[in-house]
Amino acid sequence: MTRIRGFEIVDKYKDQELSLPKRATKGSAGYDLTASQDIVIPSVFKAMQTGNFEGNPVGSTLIPTGVKAYMPENEYLLLANRSSNPMKRQLAVPNGIGVIDSDYYNNDGNEGEIFVQIINYGLEDVEIKKGERIAQGIFTKYETADQETDDFSVRTGGFGSSGR
Numbered sequence: 001m002t003r004i005r006g007f008e009i010v011d012k013y014k015d016q017e018l019s020l021p022k023r024a025t026k027g028s029a030g031y032d033l034t035a036s037q038d039i040v041i042p043s044v045f046k047a048m049q050t051g052n053f054e055g056n057p058v059g060s061t062l063i064p065t066g067v068k069a070y071m072p073e074n075e076y077l078l079l080a081n082r083s084s085n086p087m088k089r090q091l092a093v094p095n096g097i098g099v100i101d102s103d104y105y106n107n108d109g110n111e112g113e114i115f116v117q118i119i120n121y122g123l124e125d126v127e128i129k130k131g132e133r134i135a136q137g138i139f140t141k142y143e144t145a146d147q148e149t150d151d152f153s154v155r156t157g158g159f160g161s162s163g164r
C-alpha cells in the first residue's frame with residue numbers, strides 16, 4: 001500500500017490498545033478521534049459557583065487522542081467538533097476548528113499527538129471515557145500565496161510553539 005495520508009499511534013501509547021480513527025459510514029468525511037484516557041471536563045459555571053477553579057476550568061481542557069496524522073505537505077487535517085457535543089452535553093471547541101499541520105507529525109516536542117481543545121459551558125462536569133469519540137478530523141487541501149519567501153522556521157510543537 002502506498003503511504004499517502006493516515007494515522008498512527010503515538011509511541012508512549014503503544015501498549016495501551018488504542019484504535020486508529022475510523023469513519024463511521026462510507027460517506028462520512030470525518031475520521032472520529034477518541035480520547036486516549038478517561039478525563040473530566042470541568043464545568044465553567046460550576047467552578048464560578050463553588051469558587052473551585054482546580055483543573056483550570058475557566059480555560060479549556062486538552063483531550064489527548066494518542067494519535068498523530070501524516071499527510072502530503074499541501075494538506076492539513078481539519079479538526080471539527082461533533083455536532084452532538086453542544087446539543088447533548090454542552091461541549092464546545094473554543095478554537096472553532098483545529099488545524100493539524102503536516103509538519104506537526106513527528107515534531108520533536110510531542111511527536112505530533114493530536115489534542116482536542118474542549119470547553120464545558122454546561123452546569124455539570126462531564127466525564128469522557130477512554131475510547132469515547134470526541135471530535136472528527138477531515139483531510140483537506142490548501143493553496144499557498146504567490147509572494148512567499150522561504151524563511152520558514154521548523155515546527156517543534158503546537159499550541160503557541162511558534163511564539164505569541
Ligand SMILES: O=c1ccn([C@H]2C[C@H](O)[C@@H](COP(=O)(O)OP(=O)(O)OP(=O)(O)O)O2)c(=O)[nH]1
Nearest residue numbers: 098099100101104114115157158159160161162
Ligand atoms: O485543536 C488543535 C489545534 C492545533 N493542534 C496542534 C497541531 C497544529 O499543527 C499545532 C499548531 O496549531 P496552530 O498553528 O493552530 O496553533 P498556534 O497557536 O499558532 O501554535 P504554533 O505556534 O505551535 O503554530 O497544534 C492540535 O493538536 N489541536
Ligand SMILES: [Mg+2]
Nearest residue numbers: 159160161162
Ligand atoms: Mg501556528
